Amino acid sequence: MECPNGCLSPMEIKKDERLFHRNGLPIVISDLTIYVCPECGQESMPLPSARIVENVLKGTVSSSGKFTAELYEMSCVG
Numbered sequence: 001m002e003c004p005n006g007c008l009s010p011m012e013i014k015k016d017e018r019l020f021h022r023n024g025l026p027i028v029i030s031d032l033t034i035y036v037c038p039e040c041g042q043e044s045m046p047l048p049s050a051r052i053v054e055n056v057l058k059g060t061v062s063s064s065g066k067f068t069a070e071l072y073e074m075s076c077v078g
């Protein structure tokens, strides 16, 4: 996988979690495979991961639990 910005280094595979919104509600998908460019930090989602996201957003995948986290809104900081 090459960086869309034309960097020479191949993109690195990374497992990460991502926040999405479904029906206005935040959902988190963890262990998502994502490509990251070590040079410019550009991220790219491989097709299998994009499909997972699509299925989750469509509601065809059942969740494995609730995710809760502290929320920091930028308007409240400072």
Ligand SMILES: [Zn+2]
Pocket: 003, 004, 005, 006, 007, 037, 038, 039, 040, 041, 042
């Ligand atoms: Zn790059």
